[in-house]
Amino acid sequence: MSVGQVILLSGALLAYLVGSGWASGQETVQYFTSSGLWCFVPGVLNIIMLYFGYTAYGYAGRTRGIDSLSGVFEFYVGKYIGKLFVIFAWLFTFCAYVFMIAGFGATLEQQIGLPTAVGSALGSVLAIVTALFGLNGIVNVIGKIGPVIVTIITFIGVVSIFMFAPYITQGAALLASGEVTVPVAGGGHPLTAGLSFGGCSLLLCSAYVARQAHDLRGYKWSNFKLIVFIGAVVDSVVPIMIGYAHLGNIQESGNAQIPNLILANHIFPGLGIILSIVILLAIYSTICPLMWSTISTFFKDEKSAKYKIACCIFAVAVYIVTLFVPYSTLLNYIMTYCGYSGAIVFAACVIRYFMIRSADKKSGKVTEAVVAIEES
Numbered sequence: 267m268s269v270g271q272v273i274l275l276s277g278a279l280l281a282y283l284v285g286s287g288w289a290s291g292q293e294t295v296q297y298f299t300s301s302g303l304w305c306f307v308p309g310v311l312n313i314i315m316l317y318f319g320y321t322a323y324g325y326a327g328r329t330r331g332i333d334s335l336s337g338v339f340e341f342y343v344g345k346y347i348g349k350l351f352v353i354f355a356w357l358f359t360f361c362a363y364v365f366m367i368a369g370f371g372a373t374l375e376q377q378i379g380l381p382t383a384v385g386s387a388l389g390s391v392l393a394i395v396t397a398l399f400g401l402n403g404i405v406n407v408i409g410k411i412g413p414v415i416v417t418i419i420t421f422i423g424v425v426s427i428f429m430f431a432p433y434i435t436q437g438a439a440l441l442a443s444g445e446v447t448v449p450v451a452g453g454g455h456p457l458t459a460g461l462s463f464g465g466c467s468l469l470l471c472s473a474y475v476a477r478q479a480h481d482l483r484g485y486k487w488s489n490f491k492l493i494v495f496i497g498a499v500v501d502s503v504v505p506i507m508i509g510y511a512h513l514g515n516i517q518e519s520g521n522a523q524i525p526n527l528i529l530a531n532h533i534f535p536g537l538g539i540i541l542s543i544v545i546l547l548a549i550y551s552t553i554c555p556l557m558w559s560t561i562s563t564f565f566k567d568e569k570s571a572k573y574k575i576a577c578c579i580f581a582v583a584v585y586i587v588t589l590f591v592p593y594s595t596l597l598n599y600i601m602t603y604c605g606y607s608g609a610i611v612f613a614a615c616v617i618r619y620f621m622i623r624s625a626d627k628k629s630g631k632v633t634e635a636v637v638a639i640e641e642s
Contacts, residue, residue, distance in 0.1 A: 267482075267485045267486065267489040272489065272492060272493060272496075273413060275478070275482075275493045276413075276492075276493050276496040276497055277413040277416075279471065279474075279475070279493060279494070279496075279497040280413070280415070280416050280496075280497050280500055280501065281415060281548070281551035281552065282470065282471050282474055282551065282552055282555050283467060283470060283471060283497060283501045283552075284415055284416065284419075284501075284548045284551070284552065288419075288501070288504075288505060288548070289415060289419055289526065289544060289545045289548035289549070290369055290372075290373060290523075290524045290525070290526055290527075290545050290548075291508060291512065291519070291522075291524065291525035291526030291527075291528075291529070292369070292449075292523065292524065292525060293451075293463075293505070293601065294505045294508050294509045294512060294525070294526075295448055295449065295509070295512050295519060295520065295525050296448070296449045296450060296451035296452075296598060296601075297451050297452055297459050297460075297462070297463045297505075297509075297601075298459075298505050298506060298508075298509025298510075298512075299441075299448060299509045299510075299512040299513050299516070299519070299520075300441070300448050300449070300450045300451070300454070300459070301455075301456040301459055301509075302438040302441050302442060302513065303434075303435070303438045303513075304456040305456075305506060305509040305510050305513060306506050307456035307457060307459070307460050308452070308456060308459045308460035308463045308464075308505075308506075309460075309502035309503065309505060309506040309509075310460065310502070311457070311460030311461060311463070311464050312460060312463055312464040312467055312498070312501065312502040313498045313499055313502045314464070315461075315464030315465070315467070315468055315609070315612050316464065316467055316468060316494070316497065316498035316501065316502075317491075317494055317495055317498040318612075318616045318619075319468045319611075319612045319615060319616060320468075320471075320475045320479075320494040320497075320498070321491060321494060321619070322338075322342070322615045322616050322618075322619035323335075323338050323472070323475050323476045323479050323615070324475070324479035324487075324490050324491070324494065325479075325619055325622075325623060326338045326341045326342065326476075326479070326619075327476060327479030327480035327483065328479060328480075328483050328487060328490070329626065331480065331483075332476070332480060333476070333477060333480035333481075334473075334476060334477070335352060335355060335472050335473045335476040335477075336348065336349070336352045337476075338476045338615075339351040339352055339611075339615070342614065342615045342618040342619065342622075343614050343615070343618060347614070351611050351614070351615075352563075354469060354604070354607040354608065354610075354611055355469045355472045355473065355559075355611070356559075356560065356563055357604065357607075358466065358469040358470065358600070358604040358607070358608065359469070359470065359472075359473065359556050359559045359560050360556075360560050361596075361600040361604060362466075362470055362552075362556055362600065362601075362604075363393075363553055363556040363557060363560060363584060364584050364587055364588065364596060364600070365596035365600055365601075366389075366549050366552055366553045366556065367386050367389050367390055367393070367549075367553060367584055367585060367588050368382075368386060368588040368591070368592070368596050369524075369545075369549055370385055370386055370388070370389030370546060370549045370550075370553070371383065371384070371385035371386030371387075371389065371588060372385070372523045372524060372592075373385070373524050373527075373542055373545045373546060373549070374388075374542070374546070375523075376522070376523055376524045376527060377524070377527060377538060377539065377542040378542070382588075382589075383589055386585055386588045386589070387585060389546075389549060389550070389553060390581040390582070390584070390585045391581075392550055392553075392554075393550070393553040393554055393557050393581055394557070394577050394578055394581045396550070396554040414544070414547070415544055415547055415548045415551065416500055416504065418540065418541065418544045419504060419508070419526070419541075419544065419548075420504050420507075422508070422526065422529055422530050422533065422537070422541065423504055423507040423508040423511060423529075424507065425533050426508065426511035426515075426529040426532070426533070427507050427508075427510055427511045427514075429511070429514075429532060429533070430510075430511050430513075430514025430515045431510075431514060432514070433514035433515065434510055434513050434514040436514075437513040437514050437515070437516035437517075438513060440516055440517070441513070441516060446516050446517055446520050447520065448516070448519075448520040448521075449598050450598075451463075451598050451601050451602045451605075452601075452602055452605060453602070461605065461606065461609040462601065462602055462605030462606055462608075462609065463601070463605060464605070464608070464609065464612065465604070465605035465606060465607065465608020465609035465610075465611070465612060466601045466604055466605040466608055467501060467608075468608045468611060468612050469604060469605075469607070469608040469611065470552075470556075471555075472559075472611075473559040473562070473563075474555055474559065475494075508526065508529070511529055512525055512529070515528065515529065515532070523592075524545065526541060526545070527541055527542065527545075557577060557580065557581070560580065561573060561576045561577050561580060564576065
């Protein structure tokens with residue numbers, strides 16, 4: 267696999283992971299900043315959960331030829347629990363699509379004053395049009411967007427951490443005293459926040475990674491693991507950095523719907539406009555595969571009329587929901603509780619992965635399977 271392919275596939279995974287919560291900063295404030303000086307803990311847990319969780323998915327696809335999430339779950343935990351895990355993943359991808367459409371509207375409202383209803387409608391239309399191209403078309407689009415999004419958000423994080431570093435301990439003290447409050451996701455403790463955040467990240471891309479693991483069997487196993495590792499590290503390190511920046515600017519960032527716009531406008535006003543575009547691209551790059559994951563569970567043929575009609579009906583129904591529930595509220599409730607179910611999925615699949623891999627090594631099955639694939 268070439269360096270360019272690794273970058274493209276890592277970029278596609280990151281674009282999927284980033285979404286509205288990560289790029290907007292709302293997710294970062296609720297999971298990372300709310301932990302105060304222990305802001306790094308959710309990020310460390312996220313790296314562990316993503317890397318080993320996605321490696322487990324990849325192992326099932328690579329050595330057993332499994333090309334679906336339901337197949338991966340059934341392989342690791344059996345038919346009935348596997349179906350329950352598929353429901354967990356489907357519910358989260360469905361719910362994540364809901365709060366990301368709301369985030370699309372909230373971004374346009376905060377930056378340029380466009381009514382939320384109009385902004386969310388625009389996001390819905392873009393999601394429908396792109397999802398109709400199917401998974402391969404989506405990967406080609408978001409793979410190119412991902413590195414751009416991450417680069418700009420990272421730049422804002424690096425500059426902001428230097429700007430607000432002197433005020434981090436002060437911000438932590440304001441949080442601890444209750445003088446300043448922020449929305450809290452994941453139970454209000456760094457460890458439970460990390461489990462919830464990691465669980466959400468795992469479920470968010472479950473169907474996508476399971477499919478990609480199977481499709482990449484013709485490449486070295488180390489290539490797949492490198493892609494997963496890059497995604498896990500970047501998806502964790504950048505939010506940690508930005509989380510501390512928000513902590514240093516807690517009085518402004520704590521109550522904003524789109525906190526990262528506050529940081530960007532502190533650097534220079536024009537950057538807020540650029541970031542708004544980046545956030546919209548980030549949301550776009552996530553809502554499209556989310557719609558695909560949600561609809562393809564029931565309609566496998568991406569070219570069929572049923573698949574296309576289902577995409578349209580789904581988008582309209584979600585749009586109506588976003589008209590009545592605020593973005594930050596949707597994100598808080600959905601990510602907290604879906605994240606815990608993701609943590610359960612992680613524990614079960616990873617434990618079974620190590621058990622099965624150990625048994626395969628003893629029997630020689632894993633060596634034969636991997637060598638046969640890499641030589642094909």
